[in-house]
Amino acid sequence: MIYLDNAASTWPKPEGVIRAVTECLEEAGANPGRSGHRMAARASRILGDARRELASLFGIRDPNNILFFANATQAINQALKGFLQPGDHVVTTGWEHNAVARPLEAMRREGRIGVTVIPASPGGAVDPAEVERAIQRETRLIVATHGSNVTGAVMPVEEIGALARKRGVRFLVDAAQTAGNLPIDVETMGIDMLAFPGHKGLYGPQGTGGLYVNPEVSLSPLIQGGTGSRSEQLEHPRGRPEGFESGTPNTPGIAGLAAGVRFVRETGIQKIHRKEMHMAETLRSALSEMEGIAVYTPQGSRLPVVAFNLEGLDSLEVAAILDTHYDIAVRAGFHCAALAHRSLGTESTGAVRASFGYFNREADVDALLAALQEIRKFFH
Ligand SMILES: Cc1ncc(COP(=O)(O)O)c(C=O)c1O
Numbered sequence: 001m002i003y004l005d006n007a008a009s010t011w012p013k014p015e016g017v018i019r020a021v022t023e024c025l026e027e028a029g030a031n032p033g034r035s036g037h038r039m040a041a042r043a044s045r046i047l048g049d050a051r052r053e054l055a056s057l058f059g060i061r062d063p064n065n066i067l068f069f070a071n072a073t074q075a076i077n078q079a080l081k082g083f084l085q086p087g088d089h090v091v092t093t094g095w096e097h098n099a100v101a102r103p104l105e106a107m108r109r110e111g112r113i114g115v116t117v118i119p120a121s122p123g124g125a126v127d128p129a130e131v132e133r134a135i136q137r138e139t140r141l142i143v144a145t146h147g148s149n150v151t152g153a154v155m156p157v158e159e160i161g162a163l164a165r166k167r168g169v170r171f172l173v174d175a176a177q178t179a180g181n182l183p184i185d186v187e188t189m190g191i192d193m194l195a196f197p198g199h200k201g202l203y204g205p206q207g208t209g210g211l212y213v214n215p216e217v218s219l220s221p222l223i224q225g226g227t228g229s230r231s232e233q234l235e236h237p238r239g240r241p242e243g244f245e246s247g248t249p250n251t252p253g254i255a256g257l258a259a260g261v262r263f264v265r266e267t268g269i270q271k272i273h274r275k276e277m278h279m280a281e282t283l284r285s286a287l288s289e290m291e292g293i294a295v296y297t298p299q300g301s302r303l304p305v306v307a308f309n310l311e312g313l314d315s316l317e318v319a320a321i322l323d324t325h326y327d328i329a330v331r332a333g334f335h336c337a338a339l340a341h342r343s344l345g346t347e348s349t350g351a352v353r354a355s356f357g358y359f360n361r362e363a364d365v366d367a368l369l370a371a372l373q374e375i376r377k378f379f380h
Helices: 015-027 038-058 072-083 098-109 128-133 157-167 251-267 269-289 315-326 338-344 362-379
Strands: 066-069 088-093 113-118 139-145 170-174 193-197 209-213 293-295 305-310 331-333 351-355
Touching: 015 038, 015 251, 038 066, 038 193, 038 209, 038 251, 066 072, 072 098, 072 139, 072 170, 072 193, 072 209, 088 098, 098 113, 098 139, 098 338, 128 157, 139 157, 157 170, 251 269, 269 293, 269 305, 269 351, 269 362, 305 315, 305 362, 315 331, 315 351, 315 362
Parallel strands: 088 113, 088 139, 139 170, 170 193
Antiparallel strands: 066 209, 193 209, 293 305, 305 351, 331 351
């Protein structure tokens, strides 16, 4: 199988990740933070180590401000629903994934918040000046994806962070496509909340993700329950991280996530990015020169994602042919990003998306190009 669906979940995982998950299951399978015995303490240390690895990667001072969730979607829901109050206004972008767009839309329909969506130019980023113009008296939050999962367009997060600070508005960044792919520093980028998946560019297992929350931001937990702390009290604890991580965590997954982050840090984000971008750019430029192919990823894109369509063919059909006849896995359709496809003008067709990871090889690009040439010839 040639796997070109790394923007959904990276695969394969580094050996160290598989080893860390197995080791946790074999040797530290107790419940962290609950029982006082040594194996439980070892499981707790796994969570602490993972928080420290992530804190180093994202420039976070206190690792306890990193909260673990099952994926980026849960982290984003916690951020939005735990922060926003009735009457608040939110500024967001036309590139958002449904993980952001749907909870915002649900809250808007319930009449709890107002939302302004800054439209995105096809293939490009949003204009920070437009974001600033959309700020109203009631605006408490700006929410932006760092990078589009459809075209790879990267948003000017640093500029938006600076203007959010200047205007006294909090800033939530969805780093689903950029964590592990682009440098992120929450302090210098002015990021108050950073939602990240563990299973994409951080090379951890599925079922992992998290949210960084600036200590000055007040957040209510979405879920209450057992935390292993102050068990004699009925009142739910408010401390971080335990007040936001009720119930037994995914310790084996988080052990794998820590190993994934170590892999990224040891290999180097720049080295990973350079390798992935070389393959993505080879594909993007070759597709741009082929007749009968519409390419949506702009030249100079900074994420290893290439979106395209074969004219006259449904994107889902192309993906199914690639899978069944060529053993190539890509993603087609709408990529959980209705807003982005509206921005691109592909709201009725969707697109085929090939996305690269560190373990792809240049031969994978050649195989995809040859398959697409054949498919095109067959249908025309
Ligand atoms: C930009 C973006 N945001 C959010 C998500 C949701 O991530 P998760 O599947 O970890 O919830 C994705 C996943 O594809 C994404 O690409």
